[in-house]
Amino acid sequence: MTAAAQWSSAQSSSAQRGLGWALLAVVALTMVGTADLDTGYNFDQQRILQFHRDTVRELRWTQPDHTWNGIVYLPGLAVSLGYLAPELPQVISELAHGPRVPLSSANSPTLAAWQEDMYRRIGSERFKIEMRAVYLAFALPVLLWIFLAVLRLYPGRYLAAAAAAGFIGLSWEFTMHTRWTELDPTMTMFVALALYLMTCALTARTRGGGLATALGLGAAVGCVLGCKVSGVWLVVPATIALFQIRFWRGLRDRLTLMGAFWLALLMVYGAVSPDSWIDPLGVLNHGFFQIADYRSIGEEYPAYVSPPFGHFARICRWLFTVQPSSVPAFAVGLSLISAVGAYALVRSRRRAALTLGVYPLMLMFFMSRLPLFQLRNYLQLIPFVALAFGAGLIWLWARLPRAWMRTALAAAVTLVLAFNAGWLAHVQHSMQSTTRETIHAEVRGYIETTDHDLLVSPRAYTTMREALDARFECARRPPSSEPALESPEVLMYYMDHSPWRWRIAVPGLAIRWFAPLELDHDWLTLWKGKIEQHRFVLLTEERAVDMTVPVHVFYRCHRR
Amino acid sequence: MRLVEHLRLGEAAAVAASVDPVARASAREGLADSEAASASAETLWAAGRVALGLGRALDGLRAALDAARAISPDATLEERLARAGLDATARARVAAAAGALEAPAPASDGAVGALHGAQFVAAQEASDTLRRALAPRLLDEVGLGRLRRARLATALAVVVGVALLALWPTLFPAPRIDVRASAYRVNDTVETWPPENAVDRDETTYWHLPPGEAGWIELELTPPRHVSALRIMNAHDNHVRDPHRADRRPFHQASREIRVHAFADGQRVAEVDATLEPITDWTRVTIPLGGADGDGGGLDDVERIRIEIRSFYEEGGGLAEIEVLE
Structure with a gap:
C-alpha cells in the first residue's frame, strides 16, 4: 500500500468513527422524534397510576401492594418528585419547624398543596404522557449498549455498530413498546447493558478493568431483576463471562470476581426493588403466584399458544419475520444477515457466541413451556439479534468477493433501515391524524x-x-x-x-x-x-x- | 484558548512549515502504519489473540514515535513530544509507554499477564494521543487550510444547531391551549376529573364539575387565532360496559345548558347559548361562533373561550372533549 493510500485509509477510519457516532445520533433522534406518547389507554397503566396516587396520599416510596419489581415504579415517582423538587426547600423548612412528626402533610402546607396538585395531575392524561417520556428515556440507552457491544467484539467497525443500533432503534415492534407505560423496553435496555458488559468481560485488557466489569455486570443484572424476576437467567451467562475474564483466572481471583458481582447485584437489586427486603415473603409469594398464573391459562384465553413447539414457533416467527421490519421480505432479509452473524460468531468467536447465546436460548426454552404468549416478554431477545446482525454485516463485508457486491449490501441495508425510519414517521403521522x-x-x-x-x-x-x-x-x-x-x-x-x-x-x-x-x-x-x-x-x-x-x-x- | 487554537491551527502551521516535505511524507506514512497497527491490535485482542494483539499495539506505538521524529529529528523524546503539542501529563504517559517498548514481548497467549494487559492499554492510548497531535502538524498548507475550514464549519454547525434548538420555541411558537376550570370533581382524594381531560383528544377521559355545582371551563389560546366554531362532546360513560377497562366506572354526569363566551383583545366578542343532549354514542355538537351579530363567519384573534355550564343532567356537569375549529 502506498503512503498516500495508507494515509487515506487512516483518514477514512477516522471518518468512519465520526460517521458511526453521527448515525447512532440519527437513530436516537429518529426513535425519540417519531415517538408519539399520546397513545391513550395501555395495559397495566391504571394499576401503576393507582400506586402513584397511593404514594402521594401516603407519602411512601414503595408499592402499597407488591405487583412488580421496583423499577416499574421509578418513572412515575420521578415525575411526582419532579413536581415536588421546586417546593422541597420550603417543605423541609416547614417540617423542620413543625412538631417532630416527619413527613406529614399536616405539618407542611406546601406538602399538602403539592399532594392536592398531584391528585389532579395524576388524574390527567398529561401525567401519563410525562411518565411515558421517562419510560422512553429509560429505553433509549439500548442503542448505545448495542453500538458499544459490537465495537467491543469488532473494534473499529463503527458503521456496522451503528447499523446494529439501527436494527433495534428503528424496529417498530420495539419502539412501539417504548412509548407505553411498559417496563419491558427498560428491561431490554438493562439486558443490552449486561450484554455489553459481557463483551467487556470477554475482551478485558487489565485487572482493574476486569473487576470494574464484574461490578458493572452485577449492577446491570440487579437492574434486570429489578424489572422482572424472569431476568434471573441472566446470572448464568454473566457467571460464564466472569470466568473468562483474562488476568483473573485463579480460584481466589475468580471468587473475588464472583463476590464483587454478587455484592453489586444484591445492592442494586435491593436499592431499586426495596419490597424485596422489606417484604421478602410477599415478593416470593407474588413470584410463585405469577408463575402459576402463567401456567394455568386455558385454550380459551386470547393469549393462549400451545406449548412448547407452538409457542417456540410463534416467538421465532415474530422475532425473525415481523420484528425487524414492517415489510416481511425486509424483515427476513435482515434476519438472514443476523443468522450469518450468529454463524460467524460461533465460527470465529466461539467463546463469545456460547456465552452470549445462553440467555436468549434459556429464555426461549423456559418461556416456550408456558401456554401464555405475551409479546413484550420477548423484546429482550432483540439486542442479541441486533448484535448478530452487526456481526453478520462485518462477516459478509469481509467475504463478499467483489466491490459491487459490498456496495449492494451496504445500499440494501441502508435502504431497509431508512424504510424502517420512514415507517416510524408514518406511524407517528397515523397516530396524530387518525380520527x-x-x-x-x-x-x-x-x-x-x-x-x-x-x-x-x-x-x-x-x-x-x-x-x-x-x-x-x-x-x-x-x-x-x-x-x-x-x-x-x-x-x-x-x-x-x-x-x-x-x-x-x-x-x-x-x-x-x-x-x-x-x-x-x-x-x-x-x-x-x-x-x-x-x-x-x-x-x-x-x-x-x-x-x-x-x-x-x-x-x-x-x-x- | 485551546478552542481557538483548535480552530486556528496556528501552532500546527508553525511546526508544519518547518518540516521538510520528504520527511513529512515519510512521517505521514508512519502515522498510517501506526493507525493500521493499532486497529489490528484491537481486533486481535478482541478475538482472543492477545500476544499478537500486544505485538501490533507496540508496533503501532513505535510507528507513531518514528513519525514524531520527522518534526524535530535531532531533539530528545521529551522535546519532540512537546513540539507535537502534548501537555505535560500526556508527555509523561507517552514517554512511559515508550519506555516499556524494550521489554520482551510474550511469545504466546498463555504468557500474556496482567502487566501485559496494562502495557497494551498504555501503548494504544499513547499511539492514539500521538497520532491526534501529529496529524495536523504533518499537513501541507493546502491540507491545513482544508482542516481549518472543516473545523470552522463543524463549530459553526454546532453553534447554529444549538442556537436554533434554543430559539425554536420563541421563533416558531407552537399553538397551545391552556385550560382551567372553576372546579373539578375529586373522589375520595384519589380519583380526579381535571379540566385538562377535556382538551386531550381522548374521548374517554372527562372534565367533571363537582356534583351538584354549576361552573365553567376556560380555554386560553396562544397565540390568539381565528375561531369559527367549537365541537363539543358531552360527558358520557359509553364505554363503561367494557370489561377491560378497570378504571371505568358508571357515573351520571352530563352538561345540559351551556353558554359560550369568546374574548378577543380583552373584550367579550361573542356569547352563544346551546343545549347539549346526553349522548349514548360518540356524538359531538358543533357550535358556530359568529360574533356579536351572529353572522356565523367566525371570530378573529380569539384569545380566550369560556364555557359556562348552567345546568346539568342527573348529578352534575362535565365535558368529554372540546375542539376549537379554526
Missing part, C-alpha cells in the same frame, strides 16, 4: 372499491349504510335463504366482538385494520389505545368463524 372521520373515510373507500361480497356487523352497517347501499344489496337473512356470498370478507367494529374472544399474536389475523398505527394490531389485538371504539377490522370469513364472531347475525351484502 373517527378519517377511519370512516377509509372504510367508505374500501367499500367503494372492494371486489368481495361482505358480511357486515349491524353496528358497522348502521354507520356505513349509505356507502354500502350504493354498491351492495344488504339484508339480514339466514344464509340458506339466498345465494352464497362470493369470497366474502367480514367488516365490523373491533368492539362488536367481545375482547375476550379475540385471539392475540396471530400472524395475519386481519386482512386490514382501519385504525391508527398505535401498534401492530395483529400481534396485540386487545390493545385499547385512544379511539378503540371507532376501530374497524376486516377479516376473512374463516378467521371470523374461528374466533366465534357471530357472523350469522351480520348483514349479508351482495355486490349489485
Whole structure:
C-alpha cells in the first residue's frame, strides 16, 4: 500500500468513527422524534397510576401492594418528585419547624398543596404522557449498549455498530413498546447493558478493568431483576463471562470476581426493588403466584399458544419475520444477515457466541413451556439479534468477493433501515391524524372499491349504510335463504366482538385494520389505545368463524 | 484558548512549515502504519489473540514515535513530544509507554499477564494521543487550510444547531391551549376529573364539575387565532360496559345548558347559548361562533373561550372533549 493510500485509509477510519457516532445520533433522534406518547389507554397503566396516587396520599416510596419489581415504579415517582423538587426547600423548612412528626402533610402546607396538585395531575392524561417520556428515556440507552457491544467484539467497525443500533432503534415492534407505560423496553435496555458488559468481560485488557466489569455486570443484572424476576437467567451467562475474564483466572481471583458481582447485584437489586427486603415473603409469594398464573391459562384465553413447539414457533416467527421490519421480505432479509452473524460468531468467536447465546436460548426454552404468549416478554431477545446482525454485516463485508457486491449490501441495508425510519414517521403521522372521520373515510373507500361480497356487523352497517347501499344489496337473512356470498370478507367494529374472544399474536389475523398505527394490531389485538371504539377490522370469513364472531347475525351484502 | 487554537491551527502551521516535505511524507506514512497497527491490535485482542494483539499495539506505538521524529529529528523524546503539542501529563504517559517498548514481548497467549494487559492499554492510548497531535502538524498548507475550514464549519454547525434548538420555541411558537376550570370533581382524594381531560383528544377521559355545582371551563389560546366554531362532546360513560377497562366506572354526569363566551383583545366578542343532549354514542355538537351579530363567519384573534355550564343532567356537569375549529 502506498503512503498516500495508507494515509487515506487512516483518514477514512477516522471518518468512519465520526460517521458511526453521527448515525447512532440519527437513530436516537429518529426513535425519540417519531415517538408519539399520546397513545391513550395501555395495559397495566391504571394499576401503576393507582400506586402513584397511593404514594402521594401516603407519602411512601414503595408499592402499597407488591405487583412488580421496583423499577416499574421509578418513572412515575420521578415525575411526582419532579413536581415536588421546586417546593422541597420550603417543605423541609416547614417540617423542620413543625412538631417532630416527619413527613406529614399536616405539618407542611406546601406538602399538602403539592399532594392536592398531584391528585389532579395524576388524574390527567398529561401525567401519563410525562411518565411515558421517562419510560422512553429509560429505553433509549439500548442503542448505545448495542453500538458499544459490537465495537467491543469488532473494534473499529463503527458503521456496522451503528447499523446494529439501527436494527433495534428503528424496529417498530420495539419502539412501539417504548412509548407505553411498559417496563419491558427498560428491561431490554438493562439486558443490552449486561450484554455489553459481557463483551467487556470477554475482551478485558487489565485487572482493574476486569473487576470494574464484574461490578458493572452485577449492577446491570440487579437492574434486570429489578424489572422482572424472569431476568434471573441472566446470572448464568454473566457467571460464564466472569470466568473468562483474562488476568483473573485463579480460584481466589475468580471468587473475588464472583463476590464483587454478587455484592453489586444484591445492592442494586435491593436499592431499586426495596419490597424485596422489606417484604421478602410477599415478593416470593407474588413470584410463585405469577408463575402459576402463567401456567394455568386455558385454550380459551386470547393469549393462549400451545406449548412448547407452538409457542417456540410463534416467538421465532415474530422475532425473525415481523420484528425487524414492517415489510416481511425486509424483515427476513435482515434476519438472514443476523443468522450469518450468529454463524460467524460461533465460527470465529466461539467463546463469545456460547456465552452470549445462553440467555436468549434459556429464555426461549423456559418461556416456550408456558401456554401464555405475551409479546413484550420477548423484546429482550432483540439486542442479541441486533448484535448478530452487526456481526453478520462485518462477516459478509469481509467475504463478499467483489466491490459491487459490498456496495449492494451496504445500499440494501441502508435502504431497509431508512424504510424502517420512514415507517416510524408514518406511524407517528397515523397516530396524530387518525380520527373517527378519517377511519370512516377509509372504510367508505374500501367499500367503494372492494371486489368481495361482505358480511357486515349491524353496528358497522348502521354507520356505513349509505356507502354500502350504493354498491351492495344488504339484508339480514339466514344464509340458506339466498345465494352464497362470493369470497366474502367480514367488516365490523373491533368492539362488536367481545375482547375476550379475540385471539392475540396471530400472524395475519386481519386482512386490514382501519385504525391508527398505535401498534401492530395483529400481534396485540386487545390493545385499547385512544379511539378503540371507532376501530374497524376486516377479516376473512374463516378467521371470523374461528374466533366465534357471530357472523350469522351480520348483514349479508351482495355486490349489485 | 485551546478552542481557538483548535480552530486556528496556528501552532500546527508553525511546526508544519518547518518540516521538510520528504520527511513529512515519510512521517505521514508512519502515522498510517501506526493507525493500521493499532486497529489490528484491537481486533486481535478482541478475538482472543492477545500476544499478537500486544505485538501490533507496540508496533503501532513505535510507528507513531518514528513519525514524531520527522518534526524535530535531532531533539530528545521529551522535546519532540512537546513540539507535537502534548501537555505535560500526556508527555509523561507517552514517554512511559515508550519506555516499556524494550521489554520482551510474550511469545504466546498463555504468557500474556496482567502487566501485559496494562502495557497494551498504555501503548494504544499513547499511539492514539500521538497520532491526534501529529496529524495536523504533518499537513501541507493546502491540507491545513482544508482542516481549518472543516473545523470552522463543524463549530459553526454546532453553534447554529444549538442556537436554533434554543430559539425554536420563541421563533416558531407552537399553538397551545391552556385550560382551567372553576372546579373539578375529586373522589375520595384519589380519583380526579381535571379540566385538562377535556382538551386531550381522548374521548374517554372527562372534565367533571363537582356534583351538584354549576361552573365553567376556560380555554386560553396562544397565540390568539381565528375561531369559527367549537365541537363539543358531552360527558358520557359509553364505554363503561367494557370489561377491560378497570378504571371505568358508571357515573351520571352530563352538561345540559351551556353558554359560550369568546374574548378577543380583552373584550367579550361573542356569547352563544346551546343545549347539549346526553349522548349514548360518540356524538359531538358543533357550535358556530359568529360574533356579536351572529353572522356565523367566525371570530378573529380569539384569545380566550369560556364555557359556562348552567345546568346539568342527573348529578352534575362535565365535558368529554372540546375542539376549537379554526
